[in-house]
Amino acid sequence: MSLNLSVSWLGMKMSSPLFNASGVYCRTREELEQVRRSAAGAVVTKSCTLEPRAGNPEPRYRRTALGSINSMGLPNEGYRYYLDYAQAYDDAKPLFLSVSGMTLDDTLTILTELAALKLPCLPEVNLSCPNLPGKPQLGYDFAASAEALEAISRRYARPFGVKLPPYFDPAHFAAMAAVLNAFPLLRFVTCINSVGNGLVIDLDSESAVIKPKGGLGGLGGDYVLPTALANVREFAVLLADKHVIGCGGVKSGAEAFMHILAGATAVQVGTCLHEEGVSAFDRIEAELAAIMQAKGYQRLEDFRGRLKTL
Structure with a gap:
């Protein structure tokens, strides 16, 4: 059976639904090039600020039994570095x-x-960085989010997307959806950023495992899968x-399949990519294809958004 894992959307075509999550393999040109040359279907840069930032003090990332905790603090090379990369970018891969x-x-x-x-790239505006001391996540303030999106839509009259924090209550899903639906140029949302301000404690040392914010950091990996799937499903509807x-x-084809079943057009990989490197894309894509073949699906459209409920 012939399988087609490509994705066509917003005038773009991805050969695979998988690509990197912003924050992983995306800070430097060398990292971005590794993703571009990999089996990933697209490339996303590190969230950029006006000026370069070193980020929060080390240690600021820790692998855990169920994923990871991090408090990176937006380390990046400054927006002109990424605009220069985009200007030189010469690939059909989106x-x-x-930002x-x-x-x-x-x-x-x-x-x-x-x-x-007028570069051929789409901005993903980050409304959800949980790891800046003293700076709340804009995505949890619905009125402020609406004001920001109105200003962005006036200034940037082209399609764009936003990266959202996780939401946990149906009323909050509905409230944020009402904000987002008011802006026709906002064409996609990324769900989710890490679950903010978790605390991981090392039993032996009786200490937090990362330094910034007294050990508080964003959770990724297995910890967040059910929350991510819920956000994908609710916003897809x-x-x-x-x-x-x-x-x-x-971390495998199974979770990628679940995200698409819940309604995702494409799927980003974060903690797994950080730990495994860009070879993760080949493996996850092969596992996703095997699941599709076993279920008799030939295209992603055959099961996207078709989650059954009891």
Whole structure:
């Protein structure tokens, strides 16, 4: 049986539904090139700020039995570094530019320059960084999110997307969906960023395992899979005219299949990619294809969004 794992959306074509989550294999040109040359279907940059940032003090990432905890603090090379990369980018593989200005004005400055350059890449505006001391996640303030998206839509008159924090209550899904549906140029949402401000304790040393914020950090991996799937499912239903990119807990073809079954157009890989490297894309894609073949599916469209309920 011939299998087709390609994805066509927003005028783009991906040979695979898999690509990196922003924050993993994306800070430097060398890392981005590793993803571009891999089996990934697209490339996304590190969330960029106006100026380069070193990020939070080390240690700020720790692998755990159920995934990872991190408090990176947006280490990046500054937005012009990533715009330069985008200008030189010469590949049919789609490129996403993740944007996370320290203020709304910073984000608007970055998007204004991106619009002027007319680069063939889509911005993913990060509304959900949980690891900046003293800076709350914009995505949890619905009124402020609406104001920011209105300003972005005025300044950047092209399609864009947003990366969302995890939501945990049906009322919050509905409230955020109402905000997002008001902006026709907002064409996709990425669900989810890490589950913020978890605490992992080392029993032997009786200590937190990362340094920033007294040990508080964003959780990824197995910890977040059910939450990520719930967010993908709810927003896939509530945002009927937009695409959802699934992110969270993907370590094999099984989790990728679940994200697509819940309604994801494409799927990002984070913690697993950090631990395994870009060879993870080949393995996960092969496992996804094997699951599809066993179930008799030939295309992703055959099962996307067709989650059964009891």
